[in-house]
Amino acid sequence: MQSLIASVDEMTRLIKSVSLLARASAAPVRKEKIAMGDIVSDVWQRLERQILEKDASVHFPASWPQALGAPAWVKFIWSAFLSNALQYGGRRIHAGWRASNRRFFVEDDGPGVPDAVRGHLFQPFELLHRPDGARGLSLSIVLRLVQLQGGQCGHEPVSPHGACFYFTLPAE
Numbered sequence: 001m002q003s004l005i006a007s008v009d010e011m012t013r014l015i016k017s018v019s020l021l022a023r024a025s026a027a028p029v030r031k032e033k034i035a036m037g038d039i040v041s042d043v044w045q046r047l048e049r050q051i052l053e054k055d056a057s058v059h060f061p062a063s064w065p066q067a068l069g070a071p072a073w074v075k076f077i078w079s080a081f082l083s084n085a086l087q088y089g090g091r092r093i094h095a096g097w098r099a100s101n102r103r104f105f106v107e108d109d110g111p112g113v114p115d116a117v118r119g120h121l122f123q124p125f126e127l128l129h130r131p132d133g134a135r136g137l138s139l140s141i142v143l144r145l146v147q148l149q150g151g152q153c154g155h156e157p158v159s160p161h162g163a164c165f166y167f168t169l170p171a172e
Helices: 002-026 036-046 048-054 071-088 138-148
Strands: 032-035 057-059 066-069 092-098 103-108 153-157 163-168
Touching: 032 036, 032 071, 036 048, 036 071, 048 071, 066 071, 071 092, 071 103, 071 138, 071 163, 138 153, 138 163
Parallel strands: 057 092
Antiparallel strands: 032 066, 092 103, 103 163, 153 163
16 A cells, blocks of 8 residues: 555655646746845755654755745755655755856755766656655756756765755846
8 A cells, every 4th residue: 555655645646746847948038136045944844854764964054145036946956855865865965056157056965866867867767767665857858948048957975975965047
C-alpha cells in the first residue's frame, strides 16, 4: 500500500511540474518583488519531514535580499534544489546567496554529480533510467523557469566533494 501511495504522490508531483512549465511557457512573466527569505522558509517547512528522515542539517543565512521574479516559479526552483540535495546529496546542506552576483544557491556535501551527466544535467529525462525511479525533469523545468525570468542557472562541483546548484535573477 505504501508503494502505491508513493507512486501516486510521485505522479501527482510530475503532473504539477509539467503543468507549471506549460503555463509558464504560455503566459507572459509576471514579476514582482519577492521576499526570498519567506519563500525559502516556506519550502523548508514543506520539506521538514524529509530533512528529519535524512537527519540532515540545513543552514540558511539570517537575512535574505528581495528579488524580482515570479513567486511560484522561484518556490519551485528552491524546492527542486533543496529536494535534490536531500535526496542525492550529503547530510549537510547550505542554502544562501551572494550579493556580488545576485546568485542564490544550494550546496551539499554529498558525492557530487557524476562526470558522465554534468554536461546534460539540465536536459529533460537525463535521469530517466536511475534505479530510484527519478524522472529527471525538475532541473530542466528549473532551467526554463529561470530563463523566462531573465536569469541563469547552473551547477558547480564543491571541493573536496559535493554539489552547488545556483540561479540568478535580474536586479530589481
